[in-house]
Amino acid sequence: MTELLNTLYVQTQGAGLYLDHDSVRIRTPEDEQRRTLPLRRLDSIVVYGHVTISSELLARCAEDGRGITWMSRGGRFKSRTEGPTRGNILLRHAQHRIYDIDEQRLPIARSFIAGKIQNSRQVLLRGARDATDPSRQQRIRDTITTCEEYLTNAEAASSVNELMGIEGNTARIYYEAFALLLRPDNDTGTMNGRTRRPPTDPVNALLSFLYGLTRSLIHGAAEQVGLDPHLGFLHGMRPGRPSLALDLMEEFRPILADRLALTLLNRRQVRAEHFEKHSGGAVNLTEEGRTIVLTEWQRWKQRDWKHKQLKRSVPAALLPMVQARILARHVRDELPAYLPWTPS
Known part of the structure; x- marks a missing residue:
């Protein structure tokens, strides 16, 4: 506690x-x-x-x-309770109208994917600079080049389904390169791609836990701004799924969650002893491990990041709120486009 x-x-x-x-x-x-x-x-x-x-x-x-x-005990997001719905009904009505018009929905979905690819690329660029092994460094740089190609493809995508395919391909090569960013002396071992529900290795268990925290932060931001967190422009509509929260989460995963995971593992703040394996192969953080991660998460949320549109620095904890407000302004037709957040 x-x-x-x-x-x-x-x-x-x-x-x-x-x-x-x-x-x-x-x-x-x-x-x-x-x-x-x-x-x-x-x-x-x-x-x-x-x-x-x-x-x-x-x-x-x-x-x-x-x-x-x-x-869940392992850190998977299950649900969120709020009070009465906040915000203006006109904002949510505009959000639902845009969803039904492909020419307006698609550019927003493109922006979410562009933000994810750009920020994933930032994580890999930082890792390539720090890599000491030439072979690993070259493999990371090759992935960065492919990410740039996928970014171009995303900007030209003609449908949401095409965008989702690009996102899936980007995620696959990104996590392969992400494993190369882990220090060889890390006693938690490496990861063989992204596994979830359940995570089957310590690295994936840590990522899932941090993604749950990120999702909670973003879901709350969408609610507070007055957007409908269950109607996404990229992830669409599915009963019980907060699709807009997942949309907004795309641009934040690499910087807020992945970079913190790398820091915790490479500095050996989180070690093999902080994980437990269950029957069936699922791996979760122990109570001590969760306490360490939660403490560092709170510190990480206080870090200031530059925001290009606002032309000032913003604490990480407030970035989802800022982006949700920018999206709301676009939905209300006060801004010509939604621009994802990318650190400068």
């Missing part, structure tokens, strides 16, 4: 959260001592696995607009 800045993360299995006047009361199985935190200090709550929340606390958080995110 960790309170970091304005988010309360609870991963102790069997813990319970209850409303106590204007505070949240926390009870854990091994510690009957009462612990309370003032609700005014918390913007959000994230719980992992078997953690119970009283109906009174759920109602209070909904009333205050305080989001609660539910994750």
Whole structure:
């Protein structure tokens, strides 16, 4: 159980959260001592696995607009609860109208993929500069060249299905090169492509955990701006899937999640001892491992990044909100296009 800045993360299995006047009361199985935190200090709550929340606390958080995110014990995003829908109904109506017009939907979808490819390329460029083995360095550079070709293809794509195919091909070669960015003395081993549901090696387990945190951050940003997080321009419509959150997530995965994963592994802050293997081959972070990652995630969110459109630096934690607002302005026809965020 960790309170970091304005988010309360609870991963102790069997813990319970209850409303106590204007505070949240926390009870854990091994510690009957009462612990309370003032609700005014918390913007959000994230719980992992078997953690119970009283109906009174759920109602209070909904009333205050305080989001609660539910994750699996291994860190996979499950759901998010919010209060009453925010924003202007006209914005959501405009969002739904654009979805039905291919000529307007496709350019936005192209921008999401362009942002993902450009930021993936940035991660690889940084890795190529740091690589000491000439063979690895050349393989990374070859992947960068291919990414540039896919970026050109994405800009010329004539359908969302074509874009999704380009995205899939980019992801495949990117993760092959990503494995080359890991230091050889990393005791967690390498990765053989991207595996999820479940992740089958420590690297993929760490990536999945960080992607869950990133997705929660972006989902909340879309909600707060007033966009419909379930109607995506790239991922489309599917019951129970927050498609717009997944759309916006594309440009943020490489910088917010992948770079942090590389830092944690290559600096040996996260090691083999911080993972556990389950029957069936699934691999997850241990409770100690999750605590380390959550602590570093909170620090990572405080890092400032330059934003070209705003012409100033923005903390990582606020970048999804900024991009959601830019998208909303485009949807309202206040901006001619949606431009993805890429670090300068």
